[in-house]
Amino acid sequence: MISQVFILSSKGDHLIYKDFRGGAGNDIVSIFYEKVTALTGDQPPVVMNHKDIYFVHIRQGGLYWVATTTAGSSPFTITEFLNRLAALVKDYCGSLSEKSVQMNFALIYELLDEIVDYGYIQTTSSDVLKNFIQTEAVTSRPFSLFDLSNVGLFGAETQQSKVAPSSAATRPIQSSREQGGKSEIFVDVIERMTVVIGSNGLLMKADVEGEIRVKCYMPSCSEMRIGLNEEFSIGKSQLRGYGAAVRVDECSFHQAVRLDEFDSHRILRLCPSQGEQTVMQYQLSDDLPSALPFRLFPTIERDNGGRLLMYMKLRCDLPPKSAAINVCATIPVPKGSVSLSQELSSPDQSAELKPQSRAVVWKIARFAGGTQLSALFKLEVPSLSSASMLEVGPVGLSFELPKITATGLQIRFLRLSPIQPGPSQRWVRYVTHSDSYTIRI
C-alpha cells in the first residue's frame, strides 16, 4: 500500500506530489528531503523512516522518486512500482529529466491517477493506460541542449544512413497517433558486463547480464517474431551444432512471449504493446565466448624526486572494424596527490586529477578495435611512501560498445504480421555497457 508518491529534483524542488490516502502532514516532502540531505555523501539508503512513515525511494534521471508506505509493505513491490512509474513517465514524456517532468506534470498526475487508486496499484500496462490518458506530452524543442544529453547509445554513428538517430527512441509513445508520426519498432539487445581482472592479468570474474528490449511506436501490431541465433543454447549441457555456440546460463522471458517455436527454431513470438518492455533477460557467468574488450598494462614506480609515475598501456581487443566509445578509466591515486602532469599518446584523449574522489580520470572518446593507447601520468605526492603504492588501483573502466554483444547473441530476423499498411521501420540495435569493469594493479 502506498500512501503518497512524490517526485523531487536533485535540488529538492517539488515536482509532483500526490496523496492517495490522506492524513499525511504537509511537511512530509520536506522531512524526506532533510533526511536525504542530512546523510553524508550522495548515497542515502533506499529505505528511511520517520516515525511510522517509511520512505522508499529510487533515483532515476537525476530525480528522487519517492513512495511513502508502512513497515509491512513489500520492498520489492514498491521498488518495482517506482521503477515502472519512471519507465512509464519516460514512455509518455519521451525522456526522463527534471525538465520533461516539469513540462508534463499534468500528464504525470493523470498517469498516477490511473495507476494507483487509494494507494493500491491498479495497472501499469501501457496497453490499458493508453485508453485513459488524454493529455498530450509536451516535448522540448528539437535542438536544445537537453537533447544532446541523450546522445550516447549510438552517438558516434549517427552519420550513417542505415542507423537510426540516437534520439529516435526518446520520444513520447502517443505522439505517433496524433502527429501521424512514423510507425517504428526498436529491438535493442543490451548487455551489461561485470568483469574483474586480477593483478596478474588473469580473469577473476566475468558476468554478463543481458536483455532484449522492444520499444514499439506502432498503433496496431498483431504479432512480431524475433529470430535469435540458431545455435543459441541455455545452460551448460545443452549444446547445439558444432560451431561457436552462443550460450547463456539462465534465461527468462516476459509473460507475453510465446515459446512454441523457441525450442526448434529459436524464435520468440509476441504481440508488443506500445512503449517499452523487456522481452527476455539472460545471464552468463565466467565463460565469455569472445576475448575481453580491454586489457591494461600498468607500470607504476616512484622517481627520485618523490613523484609517482604511472605508465598505462590500454589495449582494445575488439574486432578491428568496431570501436568502443565514451571510454573512461578511473585510476585511484594516493591520498594527498597535489598535481598531475600527463603525456597522452593521441590528442583525442584527456585526463584530469579529481582530488575529492582521489582519482585520475582518463577519458577516451572513441577507441578503435585492435589499437593501443598509452598515457604517462606524473603525480606530485608530497607524502609519498612505499605504502602509498597500495592505494593505487584498482582501475575502473566504463565504456559502451555499440553494435557488439558480449555473448554473441544476434537477432536473425524481425518479422511483423500482418504486414503493416503504411511505411514502417524496424530497427535492431546492439550495445554492451560496462556495469563494473575492474582491473587490479
Added chain:
Amino acid sequence: MPYLGGEETVRELRRALSNPNVQSDPLRYRNTILKVIRTMSQGVDVSGLFSEMVKACATVDVVQKKLVYVFLCSYATLNPELSLLVINTLRKDCQDPNPMVRSLALRNMTNLRLPSLVEYVEQPLTAGLRDRAACVRRVAVLGWAKLHNLHPSSEIDAAVVNELYSLLRDPDPVVMVNCLRALEEILKEEGGIAINKPITHHLLNRLKECDIWGQSEVLRVLQRYRPQSEDELFDILSLLDSFLVSPHPPVMAATLSLFLSISSNLPVISLAALERVSGPLLAACGSGSREMRFAAVCHIQLLLRSVPGLLGPHYKRFFCGYAEPAYIKERKMQVLVELVNDENVAMILDELKGYCTDVNTDTAQAAISAIGRIGRSYSDRCLQILTGLLGLKQDHITSAVVQTMRDLVWVCPQCSDTVCLALDGCEETLQDIQGRQALLWLLGVYGERISTAPYTLEVLIDRVRSEASLGIKMELLTATMRLFLCRPAETQDMLGRLLHYCIEEETDMCVRDQALLYYRLLHCGIEKTREVLQGRRSDPSLGVLIGRPAKPVSQWARCFNTLEPLSQGAVEAESDSRGSPEHVTYNSKPNADLSDTLSCSHIEEVHSGSDSAMRCSDSSTNVLASSIAAPLSLSLSPAVSPEDFEHLWLQRQALHTERGAEKIEEVDCAWIEECVRCPAVLHCSPQSLQAAMQLVNIQTLAFTPQQMLPWRVYLYTHTQRSHSMDAPNTTLILGELLCTGEANQKSGVKKGTADSEAGAEGKEDQLVRKEMDATADRLRVSEDGQEEEEGIKVILNQQPKDDDALRQFLTILITVLNTLSSEKD
C-alpha cells in the same frame, strides 16, 4: 520549501480564472488551470482559488476536468462548504454514457475525503458496483473502502459486504483484487477478509489472470490461510511452484512468504523453497535497478541465516562494482563474509583488500571489519592484510584496523603476537575516538609485550586535562591500571597522577567513580587487583567455533518481504553479533581456573550451572563407556588448546604422508581413515554435535557451519586403558570428520517449460513421501532428497599408538554419529 511571491501569484491566477475572456477560450482556460496546478505542486498554498476552480469543473473537456479534480481533492478538506457545490457536477457525471467519465467522477467523489458528503456518495457507489464497465466497478469497490475509513466507527452495511464478497467472482481480475483490498480494510477489526477453502481455491485458480501487482496482493492475503490437510497443502505448493521462480521479484518474494507461512511446521519444505528461490534472488541481485539489487541482497542475508552454505558457489556475484553506492557495497561485504570457505577465501580476501583503500571511508572501514571477521577462521592471512594497511598511515584506515584487531584478539587470542608487533607507531596516525579507545585497550591488555606502551600512555595522561571524550578517559584509566600490574616500575608515577586528576579534578561522575573504584581496589592489595583486572576472559578451547549456528526459518520468516531487512536498524543488529566467546558458547566442561579467576557474580552462576551439568554427564559417560567397551575410558584433561591442536595435526599429517611414501613403520603413532555413512549429521547444529560429543568426553574444537561443503569438524580426546594397572596407558587422539559433497549446480530456462515443471512436481512429491514415510526409511529418503552419496570420512590420529584403544574409540564415535543421525528429523 518556501516559495517567494506566493501571494502575488495567487492573486494573478485568480484574476485570470475569473476573466470572462479566458473562460470563453477553452485552451486559455485550460492553460490557466495548468498554471494553478503547477503552482500547487511547487508547494504554494493556492487554496484561496477554490471557488474559481469549482466553476471550472463544469466542462466537457476531460483533460480540464481531471486537472480541476487534482486541485479539488487536495483542498476539499479545507473548504467543506464549497465542496458541496462540486457534488452536483460529480453526480451528473456519474450518469455519463462514457465509462471513463463515470469512473473519473466516482473516483474523485470518494477522494474528496469529506465525511459530510457521505450521504450523497453512497447511492452512486452502489450503482457503480453493478456498472457494465469494469473500470467503474474497480473504482466503486475501492470507493467503499474509502468511505468506511472516513467513518471507521460506523456500522458496516452487511449488504455491501456481501456484494463485495460476491464480486470476488467478477470476470475482471482487477475488480477481484480490489474486492480483496476493500474487504481487508472494511473488515479490519474482524481480522480482515475470511479466508476459507473455497475463496482460497478460487483465488489460486485465477492467479494467472492477474498482473504482477494483483498476484503479489493475492499471495499476501493468502498467507493467513491454513490448509486443512497435507494433501491440500502440497496441491497449493505445486500450483505455486512456477510463481516461486518468477522473473518478477515482487511475485517471487510474495510466493516465498506464502510458502514459509503455510509450511511453517514443515522445515524441510521451507528449506527446499529457499533453495529454489535462490536463483531468482541472485538474478535480482544483478538487476539494472540498484534499489532492487539492494532489496535482493538484504533478503539474501535473511536466507543465509538459515542456510549458511546456500550461495557458496556464487560468491563472485557479491563482488562490488566500483560504481555501486556504498550502501550496497556494505551489504555485499556482509554477505561475502558469510560465504567464506577454504576454497574461496583467497579470492574473497583479495577482493576485500581492494575495497580497503576505497575513497569512501565508510566502505573502506566496512571492508576492514569484514576482513577482521574472516580473520576469526583464517587469522594468518587476514592479519597480514591488516598489518599491511597500517603502513598507509591514514587515520580512518588505521582506526578501523586497530578496532578490528581488538575485536579479533578477543576471539582469537593466538593472534596477539602479530597484533602487538603491528601496533608500533599507530598512535601518531589515530585521530578518532573509537580508534584511540581500541588502541588503549590493546595497550592495557598486551602492555608487557609492547615496549613503548608506557610512553604512549604517558603522553595521553599528560594531556588528559584537554581530553574531551569520556570513553577515552575511562579506557585510559583501565589501560593504565592493567599496565601497572605488569610493568609497575615504569607506570607507578603516571598512574598516581592520573588517579589524582580523575578523583580530584575530573567533573564527570562516571570517570570519578571508576577512578575511586580502582583506587580502593589497589588498597586491597596487588594480588586482588590482579585477579580482578587480569582474570582469564574465557575458556580458550571454545574460542574457535566457526560461524554462527543456522537459525530456524521461522525466526525471520515474519519479516521477509517487508521493509525491515532494508532498514538501517538491521545493519546495526548484524554488527552487534560480534560477541566475545562468552556470549557465543554455552556451558561446557568445568574449568578449574574459572572459579578462582572470575569473580563476577553473573559468571559464577553460569559456572555452577555447568558444574551440575557436568556431574550428570560424568555419570552418563560412565554408563556409556561401560556399555560399549569396558576397559576404555575417555577424558578431556589435559586440555589441548586450538593452537596446539593445529600444530600437532599439521605435524602428524606431514609425518603421515612422508611415511606413506617411504613405507617406514613408526611405532608410536597411528593414522587411520574410515568412511562412515550418516549423512544427517551434516544437518546437525554445531551445538548439538558438540553437546553429544561431550557426553562421551570428546572435545570438538572447530566446525564449519552446517550444510556448508566441504563440511569439517575437528576433535580430540585422551584414551585411558583401565585394565593395565601398571603404567598409565594414555594416548591422545586427534580427529577430523570430513564430508566433501558436490553441490549440484542448477541452470536452465526459468520460465516454466513443461518438463521443468514436471520435475519440480516430482521433487515436491518426493518431499511428500519423505514426510509421510515411517522413521525407518528416513535415512534412505533423505539421501534421495540430496541426490548424492554422502559419506563422512573420519581421519584419526593417535599417539602413542594403541590399536585396540583406537578401534574402541572409533566404535564410540560412530555410535554417537549414528545416534545423532537418527535423532535428527
